[in-house]
Amino acid sequence: MSWHLTPAQAHEYAAHRADEITAMSVEAHLMHCAPCRSLVPTDEQWLADSWAELRDVVDRPRTGPVEALLARTGLAESTAKLLAATPRLYRAWLAATVAVLAAALLAAHTLPKGSLVFVFVAPVVPLLGVALAYGRGVDPAHTLTSVTPLAGQRLLFLRTCAVLVPALTLCTAVALLLPGTTAPWTAALWLLPALTLVAGSLVLGRWMHLSAAAGVMGSLWAAALFTLFLVEHSAPVVLLAPPSQVWWGTALALLLGTLLLRVRTA
Amino acid sequence: MSAPAAAPPVHVRGLVRHYGTRTALKGVDLSLGRGVTGLLGRNGAGKTTLLRCLATDLEASAGEVRLFGLDPERAAGRTEIRRRLGYLPQNPDFYPHFTVFGLLDYMAVLKELGSRRDRHDEVRRVLVRTDLYDRRHSRVRRLSGGMRQRLALAAALLGGPELLLLDEPTVGLDPEQRIRFRSLVSELAVHSTVVLSTHQIEDVAALCGRILCLDRGRVIFDGTPGDLVERARGRVWEGAGDPGDGCTSWRLADGRHRVLTPHGTDSPGGGFTAVEPSLEDAYLLYTGMDRGRG
Numbered sequence: 001m002s003w004h005l006t007p008a009q010a011h012e013y014a015a016h017r018a019d020e021i022t023a024m025s026v027e028a029h030l031m032h033c034a035p036c037r038s039l040v041p042t043d044e045q046w047l048a049d050s051w052a053e054l055r056d057v058v059d060r061p062r063t064g065p066v067e068a069l070l071a072r073t074g075l076a077e078s079t080a081k082l083l084a085a086t087p088r089l090y091r092a093w094l095a096a097t098v099a100v101l102a103a104a105l106l107a108a109h110t111l112p113k114g115s116l117v118f119v120f121v122a123p124v125v126p127l128l129g130v131a132l133a134y135g136r137g138v139d140p141a142h143t144l145t146s147v148t149p150l151a152g153q154r155l156l157f158l159r160t161c162a163v164l165v166p167a168l169t170l171c172t173a174v175a176l177l178l179p180g181t182t183a184p185w186t187a188a189l190w191l192l193p194a195l196t197l198v199a200g201s202l203v204l205g206r207w208m209h210l211s212a213a214a215g216v217m218g219s220l221w222a223a224a225l226f227t228l229f230l231v232e233h234s235a236p237v238v239l240l241a242p243p244s245q246v247w248w249g250t251a252l253a254l255l256l257g258t259l260l261l262r263v264r265t266a
Numbered sequence: 267m268s269a270p271a272a273a274p275p276v277h278v279r280g281l282v283r284h285y286g287t288r289t290a291l292k293g294v295d296l297s298l299g300r301g302v303t304g305l306l307g308r309n310g311a312g313k314t315t316l317l318r319c320l321a322t323d324l325e326a327s328a329g330e331v332r333l334f335g336l337d338p339e340r341a342a343g344r345t346e347i348r349r350r351l352g353y354l355p356q357n358p359d360f361y362p363h364f365t366v367f368g369l370l371d372y373m374a375v376l377k378e379l380g381s382r383r384d385r386h387d388e389v390r391r392v393l394v395r396t397d398l399y400d401r402r403h404s405r406v407r408r409l410s411g412g413m414r415q416r417l418a419l420a421a422a423l424l425g426g427p428e429l430l431l432l433d434e435p436t437v438g439l440d441p442e443q444r445i446r447f448r449s450l451v452s453e454l455a456v457h458s459t460v461v462l463s464t465h466q467i468e469d470v471a472a473l474c475g476r477i478l479c480l481d482r483g484r485v486i487f488d489g490t491p492g493d494l495v496e497r498a499r500g501r502v503w504e505g506a507g508d509p510g511d512g513c514t515s516w517r518l519a520d521g522r523h524r525v526l527t528p529h530g531t532d533s534p535g536g537g538f539t540a541v542e543p544s545l546e547d548a549y550l551l552y553t554g555m556d557r558g559r560g
């Protein structure tokens with residue numbers, strides 16, 4: 001054996017602070033090295049702890065694939081667990097999003113002005129996800145979970161992240177695959193409206209169910225598109241034109257400010 | 267926000283709760299300490315609404331709710347209350363694809379129960395208490411109704427709450443489990459405040475040191491089971507013959523009738539004699555009074 005435990009290592013191991021790999025090699029070493037064994041305290045508490053740890057490892061349920069993946073990205077184990085536990089509808093939304101975006105991409109490549117489909121659909125993709133990820137009515141366990149200390153703002157924030165990250169990733173990927181994108185930034189025109197609609201629904205969520213709030217924001221978007229379409233068939237594009245982006249940006253800043261203020265003063 | 271040390275776990279003054287135009291609670295006053303309090307009342311009396319207000323699930327439309335001296339309408343107070351609270355909702359629902367252990371572990375994260383090991387130990391503890399340990403790896407959708415009810419109870423017990431709110435906890439439990447439940451709750455009530463709503467008079471008789479009767483959103487009785495029985499004295503009769511309309515009565519196995527007379531002590535008829543009231547008689551008299559009148 002080429003090494004022996006330093007007192008510091010022995011201490012780390014005894015206090016359960018050694019990482020799993022180190023702990024395993026320490027254990028292998030202790031099996032056949034009496035001098036090192038005597039370095040590791042063998043008090044009752046420590047033995048009991050080790051047994052409890054061992055029992056937990058044997059007895060605890062296997063971690064699901066999503067949770068394991070999230071934990072590997074460096075998230076805290078408990079956060080990964082909260083993020084992975086999403087209602088069925090959320091997963092249905094994720095599947096539907098992939099399908100709709102694929103259809104939009106197809107339209108963009110086969111129809112004249114087909115890119116517009118994506119541009120008008122993309123802003124409501126994250127909004128729908130938010131509507132289906134949190135709250136009474138869409139989350140069967142809501143009555144159980146809503147009165148826990150982490151429920152409310154924190155869980156809502158996590159679920160919103162669980163929606164925004166895949167939604168924005170997927171939409172960006174599709175935007176980059178659109179044909180005839182003259183300047184790179186035109187592929188990002190949907191982003192500010194998308195974020196504004198989500199922020200708006202979170203602000204409204206104080207007075208109604210989140211899914212209803214998302215419904216209101218989605219309807220406003222559809223109504224705006226439709227009204228402009230009646231005025232002139234190409235007019236809806238105005239909603240995404242650079243001057244409008246300034247308005248979207250302002251609205252988003254105001255809504256985020258409201259949300260922040262609400263969290264602070266609640 | 268710090269709570270005064272001696273604040274009672276539950277203190278409610280003039281609690282009103284509307285659902286749209288319907289008023290489910292019309293000015294409820296109550297103050298609860300340690301022990302088990304039974305919440306009785308007909309369907310729609312407001313039991314669930316009251317429990318949801320106490321569980322920080324619903325906000326009061328008017329009146330004052332203080333739990334451990336904290337205000338549930340302020341975020342800081344609400345979070346602190348939720349740390350000390352266990353709630354079993356009426357008709358609880360879960361994620362069907364979760365395992366029993368996984369679901370409780372998820373709830374334990376939401377209840378901030380510390381590191382993974384501590385959390386898992388706590389999950390095992392409540393699994394054993396609710397006799398679900400052997401089913402810990404089953405999917406929730408494969409559980410029977412009574413097991414689901416126990417799973418919801420296990421979730422409410424996580425973290426050893428000081429205030430336990432149980433909405434019809436014994437629905438669907440078999441007799442053996444019901445006995446287990448009773449001994450569990452009486453044990454917990456030594457150190458914590460338990461409020462349970464039920465339609466099972468035997469549960470109340472076995473468990474509750476105090477009874478609250480709700481009727482159409484108002485507390486119409488607040489006292490011990492003994493007090494309630496006392497009020498029924500002289501209003502319960504047995505005898506042969508037809509008791510007539512206007513009072514609650516039912517036929518006994520031997521063919522005679524047991525009659526409850528809500529308004530005073532006049533005998534329902536010649537062949538009837540006053541008998542010792544049971545808690546069930548008393549409960550029926552209390553909650554049935556308005557029906558008699560109206």
Ligand SMILES: Nc1ncnc2c1ncn2[C@@H]1O[C@H](COP(=O)(O)OP(=O)(O)OP(=O)(O)O)[C@@H](O)[C@H]1O
Nearest residue numbers: 285288290307308309310311312313314315316356
């Ligand atoms: N979410 C709701 N929306 C509208 N009205 C409601 C709602 N929940 C309860 N109510 C009404 O409030 C009143 C009190 O209902 P609650 O559920 O508190 O009664 P309960 O005493 O728990 O009845 P049960 O014994 O049937 O469980 C009833 O009239 C009911 O119709």
Ligand SMILES: [Mg+2]
Nearest residue numbers: 313314315356
């Ligand atoms: Mg109820």
Ligand SMILES: [Zn+2]
Nearest residue numbers: 004005033036
């Ligand atoms: Zn050695």
